[in-house]
Ligand SMILES: Nc1ncnc2c1ncn2[C@@H]1O[C@H](COP(=O)(O)OP(=O)(O)OP(=O)(O)O)[C@@H](O)[C@H]1O
């Protein structure tokens with residue numbers, strides 16, 4: 001049975017925070033999302049241009065409509081905007097017994113107020129006591145608790161005040177604004193403190209608070225205990241920030257899809273590369289083209305997720321000559337290739353759609369054939385590599401690929417180099433997928 005989660009929040013036309021972030025988060029956890037819209041904001045990654053509040057009656061009716069027909073396993077509140085909406089939400093939610101996550105939204109990342117100053121008391125009196133957990137960031141926790149927060153100890157004190165004095169069951173004070181080297185959140189629940197730590201990452205932070213509280217809500221809806229729901233939400237949000245797409249001109253939005261897309265894409269990459277490697281190994285004349293250092297065949301995750309060599313799949317230990325035949329040393333693994341992974345990651349900086357590559361033994365005849373077949377060929381000369389790049393470990397391949405692409409001023413199918421002292425000359429074939437790369441190889445050696 002699919003679980004149902006409800007968000008009572010405002011709409012962000014930029015699709016980064018609010019209702020939009022909540023629904024995407026619910027979806028990422030396989031939970032059916034329900035909404036009660038409190039306010040419509042005209043918003044983008046830079047600013048909030050207008051706020052239009054829904055009437056308290058219609059907010060209440062949205063909640064009743066979904067609870068009475070569909071049912072709600074857990075709910076969250078986000079932007080509540082004004083005191084009347086807060087009162088209507090509190091009165092309505094009280095009639096039901098689902099767990100409520102309260103994200104006490106006060107100010108948008110861009111600085112715009114999302115809660116009227118005179119609504120603070122209503123939030124504290126009416127909503128906080130209904131919360132299974134409250135999820136304030138540092139400034140919100142300061143407002144709620146009345147204390148200044150400058151350290152983890154202060155954050156703990158604030159969490160305890162929110163529970164013991166304001167009446168929430170639990171409180172998690174988020175450390176996104178604490179300025180520490182780690183993003184540390186502290187939960188106070190059942191009389192105990194628990195810390196959740198993740199490395200601070202550079203990325204997209206519009207909608208972090210909304211997505212984090214929605215992830216907790218989705219996991220509560222799935223029957224997880226609060227501590228476990230927070231642990232999962234923390235992993236989810238760190239990933240969402242790191243893999244955010246840089247859209248808009250302000251704070252770019254969290255990528256809630258990363259959570260499901262990365263595992264799904266990993267599987268697609270694995271399947272498609274496995275199939276192509278299998279076919280490659282059946283090519284009769286392949287042994288002739290395997291370089292002394294071995295051959296590899298790689299496939300990277302889509303550009304948004306291809307950050308380093310661990311995001312590129314290849315053959316572990318490469319494909320090597322074995323008597324008159326060839327054999328793969330190991331299986332298909334992410335992070336299995338070093339050289340070719342660096343080559344494809346550089347190529348993708350110019351042509352993100354080209355995600356696969358394969359290397360083979362150099363011969364002049366193959367290069368001539370490639371050109372005669374209409375394949376676009378470019379090259380680099382290792383002897384032209386600037387000294388400062390040579391001195392840097394792993395710099396040659398990115399430099400070479402960049403040089404070859406810039407020389408052609410077009411998208412190459414084939415890049416070769418003639419080697420250097422102790423370096424075997426090599427041909428690299430590129431394609432959008434292993435299938436395409438293999439097709440080009442077959443044209444060449446067929
Ligand atoms: N740069 C970052 N790297 C890693 N984690 C972060 C980063 N920024 C925030 N977080 C984490 O994201 C979660 C949301 O926290 P944050 O303090 O950003 O919420 P917020 O200020 O309420 O967000 P919003 O501005 O969307 O309302 C927390 O778990 C926090 O620790």
Ligand SMILES: Cc1ncc(CO)c(N)n1
Pocket residue numbers: 009010011012017018019041043078079105107108109114206207208209210
């Ligand atoms: C609608 C809405 N809710 C919450 C936030 C908090 O980031 C926002 N920016 N917009």
